[in-house]
Amino acid sequence: MTDRPDTQGFQTNNDDARLIEEIFADLGSAFAEHDAAKFDERFTADIVFTAVNGTRFFGWEKIHAYHSERLTGHAEGVNTWYEIERITFPTPDVAVVFFRQPIVVSEHKRANVGTWVLVKREGQWWISAVQNTGVAVTE
Template sequence: MTTTQHDTELAAIAQVVAAVEHAQNNELPEDFVALFRADAVWTTGGGERLFGRDAIGAFTRRVLPGGMAGATVTFEVEHVLFIRPDVAAVKVLQTYRTAEGADVGTPLFVMSKEDGRWLLTACQNTGVTG
């Protein structure tokens, strides 16, 4: 992968992470779900394991509308490891802010490039303690 290709892929991955942030802050379950492969795996911050876009969609439609009331979340790409040119492990810094303060999370998004588009494939949302 050339430097230009690498930078292009990093920018595309960052756009997906920004789309996750946008969908959550604006409570857009369908936009969020569309970011996943059909066979994706998602483990929520609460430890619920979801297999496939249908299960991810059902969960998201249940919790996202109203779930961001009085809160905002930001996502920052901290590190990208290209496992292959079309598969990347993306470490994200997540900051969830409410009137009571901020909670920090450190999700891992494994993403794959499908038909020219980066999609969430296997994701784990993990809180940070201490």
């Protein structure tokens, strides 16, 4: 039997994890402010973004148009935030972030879970690939 490699355990300094946590805090603030430009600030030009409904967007312009419409037309009264469950570093310049995103609208609660890939270029972390999935909330 072949030994399987561990690809998510690369050790990096805590500064990278802190910087990534700050990006997610900024995403939460941008959503609360309905500011698509701020929300999309850290996405790469060639972002691949899969929304909760399975729609896939290729490129910053496409995802920014989507977020501009969603944040100005559908975000009123929505309270959401990001709870990072785990950040792994397969290489020093790649991070995979696993998170839960609770969403509260009036009395209705739901959540998304996400797996996002970030890349480090010239000392800055950028969001490169996004997979979001809606999950049932039982409470």
